[in-house]
Amino acid sequence: DTGVSQDPRHKITKRGQNVTFRCDPISEHNRLYWYRQTLGQGPEFLTYFQNEAQLEKSRLLSDRFSAERPKGSFSTLEIQRTEQGDSAMYLCASSLVRTGANYGYTFGSGTRLTVV
Amino acid sequence: RKEVEQDPGPFNVPEGATVAFNCTYSNSASQSFFWYRQDCRKEPKLLMSVYSSGNEDGRFTAQLNRASQYISLLIRDSKLSDSATYLCVVNDYKLSFGAGTTVTVRA
Numbered sequence: 001d002t003g004v005s006q007d008p009r010h011k012i013t014k015r016g017q018n019v020t021f022r023c024d025p026i027s028e029h030n031r032l033y034w035y036r037q038t039l040g041q042g043p044e045f046l047t048y049f050q051n052e053a054q055l056e057k058s059r060l061l062s063d064r065f066s067a068e069r070p071k072g073s074f075s076t077l078e079i080q081r082t083e084q085g086d087s088a089m090y091l092c093a094s095s096l097v098r099t100g101a102n103y104g105y106t107f108g109s110g111t112r113l114t115v116v
Numbered sequence: 117r118k119e120v121e122q123d124p125g126p127f128n129v130p131e132g133a134t135v136a137f138n139c140t141y142s143n144s145a146s147q148s149f150f151w152y153r154q155d156c157r158k159e160p161k162l163l164m165s166v167y168s169s170g171n172e173d174g175r176f177t178a179q180l181n182r183a184s185q186y187i188s189l190l191i192r193d194s195k196l197s198d199s200a201t202y203l204c205v206v207n208d209y210k211l212s213f214g215a216g217t218t219v220t221v222r223a
Contacts, residue, residue, distance in 0.1 A: 033210060042120075042203050042213030043160065056210070091159060093211070102148075105211060107159040 004108035006092050012114045013082055020078045021111045025094030029106070032075050034067055035091040036060065037110075043091055049075060050097070082115045089113075117142050122204045122214030129194050129221055136190040137217045139204030144185060148207035151178055151189050153200045154216065160203055163189075194221045 005024040013019050025032050030051050035043035046065070047057045051072035061067075064082075069075040079086055089110045096103040122139040129135045141149075149166040164171065166178040166187055177190040187204055199221045204214040 035211075035213075040215065042122075042215045043211075045210050045212065048210055089157075102207065102209075104162070107161070109159050112157075 004092055004094050004106050006090075006108035006111050008111055009109065010112045010114075012116060015084060015115055016081055018078065018080045019082060019113065020076050021090055021092075021113075022074060022076050023092030023094075023108060024074045025092070026096075026106055027073070029094035029096045030072070031095045031097050031102075032069055033093045033095075033105070034075070034077050035093065037089045037091060038087075046077075079113075082113075084115045087113055087115045118214075119143065119212040120204055120206050120214040123217050124215060126218040126220060129219070131194055131196060131221055131223055133194050133221075134190065134192050135194055135219055136188060137202070137219075138186060138188045139214045139217075141185050141187065141204075141206045141212075143206065143208060144182075146185075146206045146208050149180060149187055150205040150207060150211075151176075151187075152203040152205050152213070154203055155200050160213075163202070191219070194219075196221050196223060 007022045033048040034046040037043040047067050049069040064080045067077045091110045092108045093105045095105045123137040151163040152160040153163045154160045164173045166180045170179045175192045179188045201216040203216045206212045
């Protein structure tokens with residue numbers, strides 16, 4: 001296992017199209033997080049999963065955004081009817097949490113979305 | 117108020133200089149803090165954890181002041197390779213990032 005993988009690395013789409021990103025976390029990690037980062041800002045939390053359960057969604061995650069982690073392994077983030085404001089880097093991270101202790105986060109290389 | 121507010125910089129320093137910058141956090145119950153480094157168009161990478169007693173990792177020193185809810189990072193003997201954006205991070209079951217401080221080290 002070489003870390004957190006994200007696919008695709010880059011995506012250019014036309015406004016109004018739907019896009020889906022995939023994240024494969026480190027296999028033994030039970031938590032998976034999605035972040036969005038725009039130019040000049042730090043990553044902003046979108047949502048996270050504990051195994052297959054989605055435990056929190058940020059208010060940034062509008063109705064056009066949906067995330068799943070169906071078998072507690074890989075996750076997908078879908079954006080419907082993309083808008084130019086959705087252009088950003090979408091980062092996935094995973095971590096192992098046991099008895100309340102978090103054993104460290106690992107980030108993927110991100111998916112850079114450009115909406116034209 | 118943002119969860120994490122960070123000195124944005126930019127800091128433009130010569131090689132060998134010392135540079136220091138800060139951030140503040142809003143949740144007084146927060147217990148776990150990090151500094152991450154992010155290079156242009158790359159993912160953030162953990163630089164170091166921040167402990168109450170202060171800690172060093174080579175040329176990097178992190179300090180935490182819980183009473184003032186204030187975290188600092190100091191870089192001694194700056195190298196060209198230290199040029200990056202430094203992200204102050206609070207860990208409350210998820211990571212909350214500041215906007216980043218840009219440091220440029222010039223020859």
